[in-house]
Amino acid sequence: xxxxxxxxxxxxxxxxxxxxxxxxxxxxxxxxxxxxxxxxxxxxxxxxxxxxxxxxxxxxxxxxxxxxxxxxxxxxxxxxxxxxxxxxxxxxxxxxxxxxxxxxxxxxxxxxxxxxxxxxxxxxxxxxxxxxxxxxxxxxxxxxxxxxxxxxxxxxxxxxxxxxxxxxxxxxxxxxxxxxxxxxxxxxxxxxxxxxxxxxxxxxxxxxxxxxxxxxxxxxxxxxxxxxxxxxxxxxxxxxxxxxxxxxxxxxxxxxxxxxxxxxxxxxxxxxxx
Numbered sequence: 001x002x003x004x005x006x007x008x009x010x011x012x013x014x015x016x017x018x019x020x021x022x023x024x025x026x027x028x029x030x031x032x033x034x035x036x037x038x039x040x041x042x043x044x045x046x047x048x049x050x051x052x053x054x055x056x057x058x059x060x061x062x063x064x065x066x067x068x069x070x071x072x073x074x075x076x077x078x079x080x081x082x083x084x085x086x087x088x089x090x091x092x093x094x095x096x097x098x099x100x101x102x103x104x105x106x107x108x109x110x111x112x113x114x115x116x117x118x119x120x121x122x123x124x125x126x127x128x129x130x131x132x133x134x135x136x137x138x139x140x141x142x143x144x145x146x147x148x149x150x151x152x153x154x155x156x157x158x159x160x161x162x163x164x165x166x167x168x169x170x171x172x173x174x175x176x177x178x179x180x181x182x183x184x185x186x187x188x189x190x191x192x193x194x195x196x197x198x199x200x201x202x203x204x205x206x207x208x209x210x211x212x213x214x215x216x217x218x219x220x221x222x223x224x225x226x227x228x229x230x231x232x233x234x235x236x237x238x239x240x241x242x243x244x245x246x247x248x249x250x251x252x253x254x255x256x257x258x259x260x261x262x263x264x265x266x267x268x269x270x271x272x273x274x
Contacts, residue, residue: 001082005059011139015065015109016075017051022086023058025050031120032094032113032211032243035060036219038085039073046070047216049242050089051112051142052119060086063112063141090219091242094209098125099183103175104150105168105197107133107189111142113211114188118149121186127151129182131171133189137162169196176204184209187246191255198246208246212237214254229253 006019025035034049052061066072077083094117102121106114111132122128130150134140136159147153154171155163164171168189176182187197188211201208214237216226221239228237229250235241 002086003082004077004079007079010141015141017063019059019061020086021058022060025088026053026055026058026060029053029060029089030093031116033089033091035086035088036090037083039070040084044070045217047219049113051116063109065109091238094243096120096124101127101181102184103129103182105131105172105185105187107168107193110189115142115145117186122149131168133168169200173200182206191251195251202247209243210246210249211242212244214258
């Protein structure tokens with residue numbers, strides 16, 4: 001059993017932060033890696049990328065959005081409660097090195113993953129530019145934490161309720177036009193956001209890494225549920241990723257596969273609250 005030592009409701013209560021006691025994982029997990037969590041004996045397994053860690057306290061931070069029955073069940077837990085299983089760290093860690101100027105682009109709950117990776121790039125000595133976005137001000141997360149990491153940061157909201165109005169690609173385009181020292185763009189968020197980021201960076205020939213979030217079951221490469229097409233080759237996100245060269249990812253196929261069970265998720269959530 002893994003105890004929840006801190007709970008924070010973010011973004012209208014639909015995005016939740018847990019700090020979970022998991023000392024062994026906290027010692028080993030690296031930026032970009034994830035865990036597989038199971039709430040109880042009959043619960044499904046869900047992947048959640050680690051947003052932060054505190055090896056001294058023995059805790060890991062996960063941030064999730066309520067979209068289905070399992071995440072709704074998770075939200076019902078409070079500080080002092082425990083989850084049945086937390087397995088990890090899983091996946092390949094982000095490739096971190098001192099390369100100069102990097103731009104970290106995150107949207108929605110993707111900012112939670114971006115936060116851990118941005119911290120690693122900063123610790124490696126890079127100049128870090130952050131661009132984070134959300135649908136509106138109420139859905140924005142981790143702005144203060146990202147400001148503490150990044151040398152420069154821009155916030156966007158779709159409706160203009162906070163920061164710059166528009167999408168994250170707009171300030172990214174401006175940076176790419178004005179700066180010639182950008183060595184890497186790292187993007188994580190909704191698939192359509194990552195697709196548009198890659199479309200933009202490709203035109204400037206700037207290396208772009210993306211952290212993918214396909215449907216995943218076991219997290220060890222056995223089930224094949226998390227397969228993605230990269231450079232016309234099938235890869236398993238859980239063992240080959242989750243980070244991939246954005247120029248090589250088939251985003252259209254990924255969007256199609258991720259949409260297959262959206263209605264089932266909605267139906268499951270509605271059934272659980274009736």
